[in-house]
Structure formats: C-alpha cells, structure tokens
Amino acid sequence: MTKTTARIAFKAPLLRPAEPKGATWSFLVLPTAASAKLPARSMTSVEGTFAGQPFQATLEPDGQGSHWLKVEKGLRESAGVDVGDTVALEIAPMAVEPEPTVPADLRKALNENPAAKALWSELTAVARRDWIHWITSGKKAETRERRIATTCDKLACGQRRACCFDRSGIYSKAFSAPVAAAE
Structure with a gap:
C-alpha cells in the first residue's frame, strides 16, 4: 500500500443518507485506491477541491478499509452539484491536523x-x-x-490515548459510512 502526501485525484458519486430523514448534507465514499494513498485508515484531515471548490474536511473511516466524506449543503451548492452526480475531487492530507471542537x-x-x-x-x-x-x-x-x-x-493518571480504540473501525465496527437512501 503506497502512502503519499501528494494530491490524490478521484471521482465518486454523491449520495444522500437514508438517516436522518430530510438531511441537508450528502456524502461520498472514496474509491479504495484513493483511500489507500492516505497516511492512515483512521480519521484523516484533508484539503483540496470538490468539483473545483476548495474545501477542508476530516474524512471518516468506513470500517471497510476506506474513508467517506460528509459534504455539507453549502459546499455542494457552491460546487453546483446534486445528489446522484459523480464528483471530481483532488485531496491531500493536511500538513497540520486541525484542533477538534471540544464538546x-x-x-x-x-x-x-x-x-x-x-x-x-x-x-x-x-x-x-x-x-x-x-x-x-x-x-x-x-x-x-x-x-x-x-x-x-x-x-x-497520565494515560494519553483512548485505550483499545480501533481508529479504523475495521475490527470494532465503531465506524461506518452512512447508508445511502434509495433514490
């Protein structure tokens, strides 16, 4: 498996989640070959273009060894794409991981x-x-x-990591891509 920090180009269909009903966001699952070029099977923050529009996001593992991307309504609209369209993306891992929002x-x-x-x-x-x-x-x-x-x-007590946390979701099934709505 070749990992890279160079741009990764791919196309993927934009899907609507089955749940929650009426969701304004959409999602796509990265092709396995594109995901394999990322530095980790776990959550990975990327920057790049979505149908030509610049964006930054954290990809979630899909529990199958790949990743998925949640696409907010604003990005979808600014890119001029609709659910069902195949979208061209170029992504690269972010040099510095963004700070998470603490609940x-x-x-x-x-x-x-x-x-x-x-x-x-x-x-x-x-x-x-x-x-x-x-x-x-x-x-x-x-x-x-x-x-x-x-x-x-x-x-x-000094423990720095969440113990026994499967960051990829492959073993624990803690992560998965949303289920696509039947169109």
Missing part, C-alpha cells in the same frame, strides 16, 4: 479536574480528537457521561 460537557469536566486538563493541553490534536470521538460515539446519554468521567480519570 461543552467534556470542557466542563476537564475544567473541574486540573490534572486531566493539564495532560489534555499537552496532547496532540489527533489524540484529543480520538478521545472526543470515543466519548461522542456512545449512543446513550449515560454512556457519554460515563466515558467523560473515565476520560478525566485516565488523563489524570
């Missing part, structure tokens, strides 16, 4: 735990993103609350 409940918990907050501030953007994803991937509010408490405890 308010996690931010509050970190502020209440100085030792956890101190280590949090030393983590890489990728490590912070992994912790956030692990927390927010819980389906129930109780799970999220428990994971926030666990995160703070582990950070306070």
Whole structure:
C-alpha cells in the first residue's frame, strides 16, 4: 500500500443518507485506491477541491478499509452539484491536523479536574480528537457521561490515548459510512 502526501485525484458519486430523514448534507465514499494513498485508515484531515471548490474536511473511516466524506449543503451548492452526480475531487492530507471542537460537557469536566486538563493541553490534536470521538460515539446519554468521567480519570493518571480504540473501525465496527437512501 503506497502512502503519499501528494494530491490524490478521484471521482465518486454523491449520495444522500437514508438517516436522518430530510438531511441537508450528502456524502461520498472514496474509491479504495484513493483511500489507500492516505497516511492512515483512521480519521484523516484533508484539503483540496470538490468539483473545483476548495474545501477542508476530516474524512471518516468506513470500517471497510476506506474513508467517506460528509459534504455539507453549502459546499455542494457552491460546487453546483446534486445528489446522484459523480464528483471530481483532488485531496491531500493536511500538513497540520486541525484542533477538534471540544464538546461543552467534556470542557466542563476537564475544567473541574486540573490534572486531566493539564495532560489534555499537552496532547496532540489527533489524540484529543480520538478521545472526543470515543466519548461522542456512545449512543446513550449515560454512556457519554460515563466515558467523560473515565476520560478525566485516565488523563489524570497520565494515560494519553483512548485505550483499545480501533481508529479504523475495521475490527470494532465503531465506524461506518452512512447508508445511502434509495433514490
């Protein structure tokens, strides 16, 4: 598998998600050959062009060894493409991983735990993103609350990474591309 930091050009069909109903966003799944050129099977931030329009985004793993891209309505409209169109993209991994948005409940918990907050501030953007994803991937509010408490405890004890977290989704099925709506 050849990894690159050069531009990766490909085409993919733009799809509408089956859930949630009435979603304004769309998505596409990268061809396996394009995804294989990325530096990781996990979340990867890229910049490039979508039908000629510049964009930056974080690709999500699809759990099958590839990635998918969530396309917001504004990008789709500015590119002049519709769901069902095949779209040309050129992407490259970002040189610097963007800082993730810290959810308010996690931010509050970190502020209440100085030792956890101190280590949090030393983590890489990728490590912070992994912790956030692990927390927010819980389906129930109780799970999220428990994971926030666990995160703070582990950070306070010096643990820098979310343990046993399959960043690709291949083994844990934690990641998958949305299911496309029947058109």
